[in-house]
Every structure is written in C-alpha cells, then in structure tokens.
Amino acid sequence: MQLVTSGLRAPWAVDLAPDGRLFVTERAGRVRIVQLGPGGGLRPDPWATLPASTSSDGEKGLLGIALDPDFTQNGFVYLYYSYGPPNGVTRNKVVRMRDQNGLGTQETIILDGIPGNNTHDGGRLKFGPDGKLYITTGDAEDGANAQNPSVLAGKILRLNKDGSVPPDNPTPGSAVWSLGHRNVQGIAWQPDTGALYETEHGPSNFFPDCCNDEVNLIVPGGNYGWPTVRGAPNDPRFRDPLIDSGRTETWAPSGATFATKPGPLRGSFLFATLRGQHLHRVVFGPDGHTVLFQEKLLTNQYGRLRDVFEIASGEFLILTSNRDGRGVPAADDDRILLVTLR
C-alpha cells in the first residue's frame, strides 16, 4: 500500500484526467485536485466549491464526479450534489463545469429535480462504454419513489451528456434505465461483455429487519424490487440480486469497479464497503451472473471505504470515509491509498 494523499474530509468519488490530475469530491462541496506522480500531491485550494447541502449525520452533499470522455478537448466535468435550505426540502442535481486555467467555471445544469433527503441520495456518476452518462439515485427515504416510474428517485438514469434523453432508453422521453432501487452508490461495466453491475444499500438500520445489501446485474427497464421485495424472493415481477448480504450482515456497499487490465484479476468485480470496512471482490462465471468466488480484502485496515478506482497500471485507488460522521478517523484521515491486488 502507498499513501497517495491524506488530509481529505469525507471524499466521495474520484476521476482521473489524462494530464495526471486526480479530481476528488469532498461531501461538504469541495472539488479537490491531487496531482499524481513525482512532486505532486494535494493542492491546497479547491478546483471548485459548490453550494452543497450536507449534514454531519447524513449522506447528502457533493457526491459523484465524472470527467467527460473528451475532457482533453472540452474540459467538461460532471458533478452530482444535494442542495436546498437547511430545514427545507433537499433536492439533488447533476451539473457540468469547465476546467479553465486549473479552476472549475461555468456551472451548467444537466439534470435537476432528483428528490433528495438527509440520507438515500445515491450519487454515482459514470460514463458507460456507450458514451452515455449514468446517474444513480436513492429513494430519498421514501420507498414508494423507487416503484414510481415518473420520479427520478430510486433509479439508475441514463442521459446524453448534454442532459437530453437518448432515444434508445426503455421508455421514450424518460431518463430511467432501471427502477426499484433503494440507494445505489456503485456502478461498473464488465470489460468483456459491457454488462452493467451495481451495488445497493439494503435497510441496515432497521434491526432485526436487516440487511440485504445487493449486487445486481442491470438490464434496461429492469425492476429490482425495492421496497416491495427484499433479498432474492424469485418473484417474477422483479429481478433478484446476484449477491445479497443476507439478514445478519451489513456491508453498506459504495463505489465499484471491474478489474479491466490484463492479469489474473481481470474480470473481478470490486466494491468498497463502509460499515463492512473492507474491499469486496467477486468473481462471476462466464454467464455473468453465477457467483464463483467472493472474498474480503483490506478488512478493518483502513476503516470505512467509499470508492475504488482502477488506474492504468492495474493498481487501485481506495478512498477512506472516516470523517463522514460515522467513522472513527485516524489523525491523517481521510486518505487515498494506492493498492496492488495481484
């Protein structure tokens, strides 16, 4: 393990520019820059500071980030954040900023009106292999949202990068790609098949009615059952998870990636866990849904883990989340770690 940087506060997501700048969101609203490589490190001044609504006991704030696939040409950076008055209604939105002279400018709304709350705000942004922008949302603490196709909460959404709806989405004119989700914080595409997988938080705070964290294989228009069903009930109306943490164990799964580089790990699905305090590795069979093998890595070594990100060398960046109001931070938390898994 190598330390990439310390001194962050509740980092949530990262993306890497071709020039070696690592863009990092902090939940309170800052976008930070860590220059990778010799002589680099965490820049003291943020790239941008957004008016995010956050709380020490919740999950809302500045969450996901994705750099445009054509970042070198257009400098576009996409961000997901919560906003609203301290005691009023929370909403989430996706905005785009432009990198100009090393700072974020020209905030432009891509998608607004995603229902939010103190918790269950989703927040992951990634570009798919199809060049579309995928957005994960939470149910905003109201399970009924997840089954309502006309609400953006409790969904995985898919948009063109200008915010328009692609004509091949399952429902014409709708950003909804899949529904019936409680709170999705991780998405990743299998490098050989291009299939989309997600991680989803189960209802861990309601003992003994616990825990059912999920990993799902996403199909367009699929309904993943929340809040009508939990676990894998084999109900024909819904799609069962590939992995379910069961009724006694909570992982609180967040950011996910596949290992895509050549080597023995290629094709492994990796996700960071918060309450579970480990990096979870899954090997699926050739059919894409049979689970051949699972293991827990880095268990209880670095505390709560928020995101995992693969870099060109095949190593992984891991974000700790010990200053998110729910952890026990070490003096130098939060950190970004570089780990080699092979």
Ligand SMILES: [Ca+2]
């Ligand atoms: Ca489900």
